[in-house]
Amino acid sequence: MIRYKITLTKEERNELLNTIQKGKSKAQKIRNATILINCDEGEFSEKVYNSTIAKVLHVSSRTIERIKKLFVEESMEYALNGKPYETSKPPKIDGDLEAKLVLLACSETPDGYARWSLRLLAEKMVELKYVDSMSHETVRQGFKKNELKPWKEKRFVIPSKNSSDFVYHMEQVLDVYKRPYNEDNPVICSDESPKQLIGEIRDPIPMETGKDKKIDSEYVRNGVCNIFMMLEPLAGKRIVKITNQRTKKDWAEWIKEIVDEQYPQAKIITLVQDNLNTHNPAVLYEYYEPIEAKRLIDKIEFVFTPKHGSWLDMAEIELNVLQSQCLKKRMENKEQVIKAVNAWQKDRNNKVKGVNWQFTTPDARIKLKRLYPTILS
The missing domain is CATH 1.10.10 (Arc Repressor Mutant, subunit A)
Incomplete structure (x- = not known):
């Protein structure tokens, strides 16, 4: 039987404890958080055996192993809330x-x-x-x-009734997407996504003639890294950056890299991204001197997708391509992710893979007519 080893960071333990202590989540989520806390074998471990956890929580050992497996092979989110059903074949839809x-x-x-x-x-x-x-x-x-x-x-x-805020941000994004290519004013999209780092306890034994590759049954979760994706659809160019985490500081450094390293010659950069709380130009003043923060902000035209409208961000589409083509395998550290992503990025850029966006403002006003408010008299 495969043994999954749980090693929690201090931040992960605090997040789980917060879920348990607040008591506002579903009973299943609280139970799973309790299981993960007690299964921790890391620095902050309380050394509780599976049999004890099963007895106290009235669950089977198989349930505990299933939750540990989801945590190690997938994510904390799946371990707490369950993994959605997936088929073995990837979706055939662009x-x-x-x-x-x-x-x-x-x-x-x-x-x-x-x-x-x-x-x-x-x-x-x-x-x-x-x-x-x-x-x-x-x-x-x-x-x-x-x-x-x-x-x-x-x-x-998409909102179930009219929403002026949604259509305003949607039309703003769609207007940007219909612009022609302009080297002085590139239109780029940005998004980010986590990547689980999963390693082997022992080195695999390579395949030989007449012998299958052998992998030890025990795995270890080495934390999470963050993937920033920048896509310039009309140029068929993407830049991917791997960071240890996703914080306001990481986003501020990402913005500076886009301005100073990726597009130093551009007069102004139009940046489409979703409206996460970290995606706020004001954040730049927290990590740079006022003169530098103002310089970066003046170089960028920020365009935000509507709430629950991240599907309008083309960088999200490209992130899904990256996940399916490059990252659907275990990688034990950030360096392995960087190596794989760099090779993928080089190949995609050499092939000038862009996005042929077809959805326009006239389409939205017909298909999503119900989202537009009634004109006030």
Whole structure:
């Protein structure tokens, strides 16, 4: 049986303790947080055996091992809340098709149907000649990362009623995307994502003629690193930076690198990104002298996607490509991630892989008409 070793950092322990002590989360999440705390074998370990945890919490040893496995191989988020169901095949849908699918799901249903189903959406995508064939599972995969569930009454990505704030930010982003290529004013997109670092307790034994590769059954989680993605869609250029964490300081340094190292000759840089609390130009004043902070801010036109509208950030699409093509394997340290990502980045840039964005403001005003407010008299 595979043994998964849990080693928590001080920050991770504090986060788990906060979940337990507040008591406002679901019972399952609190239980899983309690299991992870007690399974910790790191510096702050309290040395509690699985059998004791199982007895106190009235769970099976198999449940404890399953939660440890999710933590080590996936993330703390999956260990606490459970991992969504996934198929063995990756979703066969690109950014253009995804945008059309989201628009269709947010439009009125055909006559005779109360709401969209996965199969109905798949049939309609074929009927509209967006694609030759599409299964309902492909539709489900397309919605998963956007948190859109058209078969339910509540929708998370696009507001269920008119929202002037949403359409304002959406149209601002779409106006930026229709600009022609301009070397003096490049349009770039930025996003970030965590990467689990998972290592082997013992070195694997390489494959030989007539012998399979042998890997020890015990793994160790070595923490998390952060991936910054910058994409210039019209130039087919992307820059990826790996950091130890994602803080306001890391973001401020990322912005300075974009301005001074990636686009030093540009007169102004248009930067599209989501509206995380760390993505605030005011942060630059916290880490740089006022003159330097003002210089960086004056060099950038900040454009933010609407709340729950991160699907409008093309860098998010490119991050998904990076995850599926490069990072779907265990890497035990940041150096391995950097090496793999640099090779991927070089190959993509050599092939000048861009994004052919098709969703426009006129499309939005038709397909997402219900999101536009009624004019006040």
